[in-house]
Amino acid sequence: MKKAMRKVIAFALAAFVLFSTVPSFAATSISDQAKLDKLEELNVIKGEGHGIDGTKTMTRYRSIVMLLRLLGLEDEMLAFDYEGKDTFADAEGQNGYQQRLMAYVKATPELGIVGYPDGTFRPYREVNSQEYAKILLKALSYTEPEDYTWETVAAKAEEIGLVDSASDINLTDEFIVLNLAALTYDSLTLVSKGDNVTLGEKLGYPIVTTSLDINSVSSLNSTTQDVSLNKDISIAPSTDVFTLVDEDNETFEVLSTSLRANNTMVRLTTAPLKENALYTLTYNGVSYKFVAKAADTEKPELQSAVALTNTTVKLNFNEEVDVNALITSNYEINDLNVLKAAYDVDADENPIKTVVILTTSSQTQGTIYKVEVSNVTDLSGNVVDSDNDSFQFGGLAPDETKPELQSAVALSNTSVKLTFNEDMDEVSVENIANYEIEGINILKAERQTAKNEVILTTTAQTSGTIHKVVVSNVKDVSGNVINSDNDEFLFAGLAPDTTSPRLTSAVSLTNTSVKLTFNEDVEKVTAENIANYEVEGLVITKAERQTAENEVVITTSEHEAGKLYKVKVNNVTDLSNNEIDSDHDEYLFAGLAKDTTAPRVSGAVSIDNKTVKVTFNEPMDEITAKLPYNYYFGSELGYPTKVVKDTVVTDGTVWVLTTGAQSSKIYTVDVTGVNDLSGNVVDEDHDTAEFAGIGSADGTAPKLSSAVATNNNTVVVKFNEEIDKDTVEPGDFTFTVESGTESSSNTIADAAHPTQASIADDNKTVTLQFATATMSAGVIYKVTAADINDSTGNTIITGTNDSALFAGTTVDNDAPRVTSAVLFNNQTLRITFSEALTITGDLDNSDFSIEPSDSDVEFTGTVNNVVVSSDKKSVTVYYTGDTFESGKLYTVTVAADKIKDALNIDALDTTDNRNEAVFGGINSDVTSPKISGVIAVDENTIDIIFDQVIESTLSSSNADDIIIKYNNEVVSATDALVREEGTEGNKLRVFFSGTPFDSSKVYDIELEDSKIVNKNGTVMSSSDNSAKFATVTTENKDPELASAVALSKTQTKVTFSEIVAGVTVGDVSGEFTLSGLTVTKVEACEDGKSFILTHGATETGDMITVSVSAGSITDEAGIGNVNTSETVKFVAK
Structure with missing residues (x-):
């Protein structure tokens, strides 16, 4: 009894004395009376006789009686034998009830109720808030004097959010039942010191929910992790309820928590985690594993803005944006008001978070508007890029055309689909009063994802009867009422579905599962009721309708191998509520032996740069197969971040893994902990598979992201990725007028194609310029790109993200000056x-x-x-x-x-002296070049750095040009190649044959000074032509194949580890081999390391191995021969 009492006492102390608590914990702000009503509903507070009088003053004895009643201790108090027991000094003279109460309180110190210094109890003394605040602090696990004293009770109460202000705690204000109820209600929302849940949750009276029922943990990026919940909660938990560690048990801090997804997800901000590494989050002693994703530092970009109607604008972002994208104040459009912002939705009504639809005030046709976006973030919290946060669009005229009904088709005996010629207003089309079908009642009207379609639910139609639906008062999205000349349509009524479903097969999947197949889709509730199935000799423990809704898998007790079983189905209905056909409700199946054979990994193949398919030799258990930490790719890629069942091979043998960015190299996936359907864990001797990673190559076509006019004959266009500069030609870009009228005769639309096209260093930005044609202000132009390839050979798709709009300008293009x-x-x-x-x-x-x-x-x-x-x-x-x-x-x-x-x-x-400039002379003389330093790159390569830009005629063929000495003795060191290094013009790289230098020694280098000259023609001085350098032990490795990337089915780009010499370039080469394919042509790239091979056609998905024969291929200095033992692999396009 004492133990049980202590639990409720903790609640009682809070309920008894709480005055005000953390406002943010409550879902809404409600009145004191509403709080009193809620507590009465929860049976926390009871009235005396005729309900609860909220105006009654709270005396000391009355509050204690209520307290005992709340605790369920009133009966114990009434049965307490107080005669001769220790009590308070003023008990004598009180009535028997009061004496019993006072003696009981004296005997129960756990209540925390004490008398006054003179030993009295004073039962009729009125309660004050400071007394209760002190008891409340004790109830919330705060201790005296460590956390507070009598003098600091009010201050402490304010500090912890118990009251809004310390002045609310005092000794004078009247305290009535209504105050008590409000305090009691609020107390249930407060978390005690050192606790993880609210007091109400702890004591079984939850006003708000903080305890987490965790479903799973997933990573959004390096510093953001999402905890998905099975049920919503009211407030975000504190950070200290979580523990986060990596595989080495190193702890990572949880910095903050917040609620998302209608309070069914807790978002954690954490210390940075390593990409594709495994982590464990622990809550209440239960651990949840997840794989961290990469850090996201890329800012979202606004890619386009297009008016859909006179009052709607569609914005496209380059990545998903967060819910702050739905705040109208984050958008500004000149001369327009933004009234609403919403995500676009897909066919299943799921939000498309890359697309935001703005509702605006009425636009003016032909007017150029600019939408500017601010404060919108991606899902990782990166704020929209300030260089890509605005876009222009052309206003559209109001839609004044009335909608028309185009068709009516019966879908079933009780449903009809109506199709209009345009998108319709949801409110008006879902009003059943706007439809009439003679002899049939309209029960429901629902607009579909295709917003020009409405499905009516009706009473039963008559089979073979021609019905006419008449529509009135429905509106399109612009508010136009339906055209009265096109507001009705005939349709043929359908007979009701009265055909009973049939069981068409039963097949054992495992020793404990059977798949049942029906001839039509079956209703979920009846299909998953295990009472609707019988198998003699087996116990049915589970029934689950599958994605194919005509299939049900039943879980049974173990089969006897080879035994013939009969399954009998009862009461299962189809979607029209027809029960199973009693003549086709049973089926025979053969029992399977218990599967004790461990499954095997059959293979793995890379689908793209971040996707791998893993195949098993049998269907696998979905729960274990979908856990990312059951797959490991080694230290470079780590663990996958996501695993899903393949959508093509859906039997559970093939699983699709999302990885980190792969390189063009061979990886091994190691699978552990994945079970087959019988619970056998994957075979340890067959749990790995090799696959060829797909490097930066991709199969996604480039997109034209934006276009901006910088002056009246120049337009800068930007692509979403790097493009192949060799495919950029002026004729690839076509200019047309989207809206408005050009004012000049020689216009860019007339010219159609620019005169010149220049690609920037970022390989994403192209400047287009017309020689004589100009654009007009007030006109919206469209530029369309064609035949543009990205860096891996994917061509922009005609009609798909190949164009961009921009506003014309009359600003002149000034000539250079x-x-x-x-x-x-x-x-x-x-x-x-x-x-x-x-x-x-x-x-x-x-x-x-x-x-x-x-x-x-x-x-x-x-x-x-x-x-x-x-x-x-x-x-x-x-x-x-x-x-x-x-x-x-x-x-x-x-x-x-x-x-x-x-x-x-x-x-x-050259006009107005624009080709001139004035400058002042200075007294700083030109100096001869000097050696600033010499750095050993490896055991036979050095870099010589000069103090200024130089020109060199040093030659490897002249032994006296570069002399190496050690202790003033000339060292035999033959320089094989001397060339300029870098782009600054002040560095030479010298390659020596063999390994002429001993490690850990300091050598002198001396140059032929007459062959080093600065740009002014000043020759190096003989006093500045030498320097010392220290050797290194770094090996100068022989060149080898580093990577191979498929550009197309017949072209592959191979890259060596360094610049090479001696590759035979031309129409035929026997130096390269590609898995038996004939190489017919070799082309050298500018970097000296890469070559384009033309060869026989490959098959998509094939793993191709590239090898090279020695031939005459060496490093650029001719020192090291190519390493022929190294091969590279790639996946064919």
Whole structure:
């Protein structure tokens, strides 16, 4: 009794004294009276006689009586023998009831009710909130004086959210039953110190739910994990109820929790987890395994905006966006109000989270609008990319055309499908009063996923009778009422389905399961009632209707092998409620022996860069087969993040795994813990399979994401992925007018195709420019791309994501001009231009004229070198001879003959001195080049770094050009190749034959100084031509095949581990072999490492092995021969 009492006492203390608690825990804010009513409903508070009087003052004895009643202890108190028992000093003189109560309280210290310092109880004294707040703190596991004192009760109550303000706790305010009820209700929503659930849950009076009934755990990304629940909860749990560890038992912090998916999912923000690694989340002693996904740092992008109607706009994002995409204030459209934002839906009414439909105020036809998106995030919390957060679209005219009924077809004896010529308003078409069929009642009307279709549920039709449905008052989505000339349609009535379903087969699947097949779909409830099946000699424990709704699998006790059994079916109905045909309700099947043979992994094949199919030799148990941590790909790929049954081979032998990004190499999948249908675990000797990973190659066509006019003859288009620059031609892009009227005669729509097309370094962005044609303002254009391939050979699909809209502009395209000139030293001048340039031929002295500002100053230097910057926006001119004087001003004039804009259309602007710039002379002299350092790359390769850009004529054929010494003695080191390294112009790479250097020694290098010259023509000094370097033991490995990627059925790109020499390029080559296919052509790529092989056609999905014969193939220096033992594999397209 004492143990049981302690449990309810904890509740009573809270219920008795709680004043106010954490507001956010309650689902809604409700009145004190509503709280009192709820507690009365839960039987927590009872009235005295004629119900509960909420206005009654709470005295000390009355509150204690209520407390005991709440605890179920009133009868115990009434039976308590108080005679001669210890009691309070003021018990004498009280009536017998009061004396019994006071003695009982004295004998039950667990209640936490004490007397006053003078030993009295004072039963008629009114209760104050501070007394109850103190008891409440004790009930919530706070202790005195560690957590609070009498003086700090109010402050502590405010701190933990017990009250909104400490001033609510005092000794003077009247405390009535209604206050008590409110406090009691709120107390049930509060979590005690050190506890994981609310007080109400703990004591069986849940006002809110915090305890988790976990179904599974899955990863959204490296720092976001989702805990799916079997039932919803009211508040997010605290982070400390979870423990998260990896396979090495290292703990990872759970940083925050939040509720999602209508409170059926808890989203955890965690410390960063490793991609494709296995983790275990523990809650209440139960562990849940999951595989972490990669970190998502990519910001979502708005890819398009298209007006669907006069009041709706469809936005397409490049990835799924979160629910903040449904907040209207996150969208701004010039001159329009955004009234609503909603996800688009698929055929099953599931949200398509990459598409948002905006409802707007009425648009104006021909007006160009721009929608701007802010604060919208993807599912990982990345905010929309500020460079891709807006899009233009053309307004549409209001739809004033009335909808028409196009057809009516009976689907069954009680349903009719109506089809309209356009999408219809849901409210009006689901009003059954808007339909009439003579002699038939309309029971229900439902708009379908195809929003121009409505299905009517009716009373029974008459078979063979021509019925007429008349529609009135229904509207299209623009509010137009149905056309009265097209509002009715005839349809033929169907006879009711009175045919009973039949059992057509029964087949044993395992020693304890049988699949029953019916001749039509059966109703789920009757099909899954085990009482509806009989098998003599077997006990039926489960019946489950399958995805194919005419199939039911029953689970039975164990069969006797070879024994003939008969299954008898009763009461199972079809979808029209017809019971099983009694003449076709039983079937014979043969019992199977118990399966004790372990299943085997038959094989694995990569489907794409992140998908692998694993095949078993028999159907596998779905529960164990779908657990990602039962599959392991090694340290590189780790575990899959998702496993689903194949949609083509659906018998459970084939499973589809989502992996991390694969490389073009061979992987091994190791399967553990997966059972067959009989519970046998996969055979340890046959639980692995090799497969060829598919690298960055993909089978997805590129998409044209956006188009923006930068001026009146230039448009920048962007693709969603890298494209093959060799497939980009001006004729691949076609311009048309989408809406509006062009004002000029020579327009880009007339021209149709741009004059030039230039692809940027990101290989995603293409600049299109017209030589003479221009666009018009107020016109919406469409650019359509064709014959564009991505980097792996996939061609853009005509009619699918191959076009983009943009608004015309009248802003002129300025010709390039000189913007500045500045000296690096007194003989080196950098000239910067307003944009990237196309330079035809070599720039020389004739292209630059120097004019000093002072007539007494003359500059006679000549141009020795001109270097164009990598961004093509500047040139550096290196002079020799004369120098620019410090403190003098000069004007440089650039000739326009060889210089045009990046697309080679507009020449350098020479009007108004736009090809000139003024600069001041400086006194910094040109210095001769020096060696800054020497770094050993490997055991026979070094890099020589200079302090400035140089030109070298060092040659491997001249032994005196590069001399190596150790302790002042010349070392025999033959340089096999000397070449420029990198793009900065200040580094040389030298390859030596053999291994001329000993490890851990410091050598001297000495160069022929006359063969190192800077761009001004200054030769290296003999005092600056040497340096020391330390050797390394890193081996210079022989070149070998590194990867192979299928570009098409007849072309494959193979790549070596380094630049190679000696590959026979041409129409025939015997140096490469592809699984017996004949190589008919070899083409070299620019990087010197990759080659395109043309060969016989491959079969999609074949694993192809590429090998190379030695022949004459070496590294670029001719030092190491190709390693012929290494092969690479790939999966054919």
